[in-house]
Amino acid sequence: MLTIFFISFAIVAALSMAISLMLTCHAWEHLRYVRGSCGIDRTAVSLGRVGLIVPCKGVDFTLKENIRSFFDQDYKDYEIYFVVESPDDPACGVVRKMLSTYSHVAAYLIIAGESTAGGQKIHNLLSGYHALTADIETIVFADSDVAPQRDWLSQLVTPLDRISVHAVTSYRWFLPQRYDLANLLLFSINAAAMGMICSRRQSVIWGGSWAISRETFEQSDIPLQWSRYLSDDLFATKKLNRLRLNIFFEPRCVVASSSDCSISNMWEFLRRQCFMGRWYLKKSWLLGVVHTSLSMLVFWGGLLGGAGLLLTGQSVPGSMGLTLACLLWIQAGIRSKWRQTAGDLYLRTQNPHLQRARWFDVCCYPLTLTVLWAALCSVAAQRFIRWKGIGYQVGQTGKVRFIERESSPHTTNGPLVVGSSLALSQTKQSEMDEGPKLSLYTQENKTKVRSIRRRAA
Known part of the structure; x- marks a missing residue:
């Protein structure tokens, strides 16, 4: 039975390491792409x-x-x-x-x-x-x-x-x-x-x-x-x-x-x-669940199980478990270092105030992995979500089936244009009595133009 367990863990570890290696290669390719794109002097x-x-x-x-x-x-x-x-x-x-x-x-x-x-x-x-x-x-x-x-x-x-x-x-x-x-x-x-x-x-x-x-x-x-x-x-x-x-x-x-x-x-x-x-x-969500689940099993299993085996005198399997956990952590740190380098290119500057956040990203892989895995798995059977104070329930195809919101005393049937920079500037300068015209694009009539009188707020 113990042999079957070790073989099963070895297979899972091999899959996890292969996925981690592919992600590391992808992170390097992403950095190369960002460097190449940002290094080109492109005319808009x-x-x-x-x-x-x-x-x-x-x-x-x-x-x-x-x-x-x-x-x-x-x-x-x-x-x-x-x-x-x-x-x-x-x-x-x-x-x-x-x-x-x-x-x-x-x-x-x-x-x-x-x-x-x-x-x-x-x-x-x-x-x-x-x-x-x-x-x-x-x-x-x-x-x-x-x-x-x-x-x-x-x-x-x-x-x-x-x-x-x-x-x-x-x-x-x-x-x-x-x-x-x-x-x-x-x-x-x-x-x-x-x-x-x-x-x-x-x-x-x-x-x-x-x-x-x-x-x-x-x-x-x-x-x-x-x-x-x-x-x-x-x-x-x-x-x-x-x-x-x-x-x-x-x-x-x-x-x-x-x-x-x-x-x-x-x-x-x-x-x-x-x-x-x-x-x-x-x-993509399912791949994320599979990847984080394998990583959780290999990392925490290798770390805690390996430590336990070492304490009981089984040095070879214990060392192997700890080695696997360390390899996942090291690869995650390398990916983090590369994406932080890409971050400097995104922002076009090296922000010294982000140094603490960068070190956290490099060193705290066990915590970020656990939180991400928990978030991915927590929505597996969920159909209801609250967003910006409004609750939505989705059906099997992703369409919204039900909306829950607090009743508002001032309900507006939109869309309604209530202000514009053009109207406000014209009001300031007293150049025109009429507000600007806005061509409203509709699916029923793409060329229909409505004249809307603007009022400065």
Whole structure:
């Protein structure tokens, strides 16, 4: 019986080591790709007028700076569409102030109203999409909790000029504001996930920073099918993959995102990400469960079992178990070192304040492995998730079956444009009595133009 146990453990260990070695090779290839991409002096290409859609909900400590960065892009021809659920959202006040300050870019504040069929974020995105002016040729989506650099927009849309590229995405790089356990775990797990899902060949769309031509977006039927689902980016990834359309990862456009969370917030965030993967990229989620389960078994089994065997005088099997655990830890540390080097290229600087987070990522593999494994397994049978205060229950196909939310005394039937930088600047200068006209794009009539009278808030 003991022999069978050792043989079984040896087989599991061989599988785990093989997967770990492949991940290490992938991490090296990822670093090579990032170095090559960032080392090329590439001239940005103008792809016509760009519509930048930014869904907002609530106010965090970086919202004002993040919104300012969207107005400070070096791309010459673009519009911004900030979308909120209701006029009571605290983000409305911040957005209105920024609209009144930065009038050099056409920007609009849109009230989307409550979603009744799918995720609120997707509902907001579709409201922004339907409000795009008729001359928009490229659509860019971004989250309000990121702070892109000045060339982010131009670098993000430039690869779309290639025939083989149908969508372009980047990813977030967390910047911990406090170096406690929650923020360090989030930093480490996010960096590891980024290294696995972003590559030169095929990538997963991240909803906080991606671009697609309007033509491809419409022909893929994403806007027609989005409204019943919960995950905007993973559904879009799944749809484009089915159509064999290439998703290009652009390292130059990786965006910084400040993090300041508690243990409960971190755990909720990780479980939500795993929940989305469980329902919209099931194969990737299952591979993650298998990999982390094998690693947990070999690492903790080798470490604790090996130590126990050594204490009982069985030096050979005990040493082998400890060696396997150490090999997994060493490979994880090497991968961490390489992705932290890539992180300096993403941020285009070596941030000395991140040194503590880097060391945590390199040294604390047992803890990050355990937390990630627990998060992946915890959503195996889960159908209900709460996101931004709204509860969603999904069906077998990933469609939202039930939405649970608190009743709001001020319900707005959107979409409704309630402010714009153009209108506010014109009001200040008293140049016009009429507000600007916005060409509303609808699926029923793509050329229909509605004249909307703007009012300054």
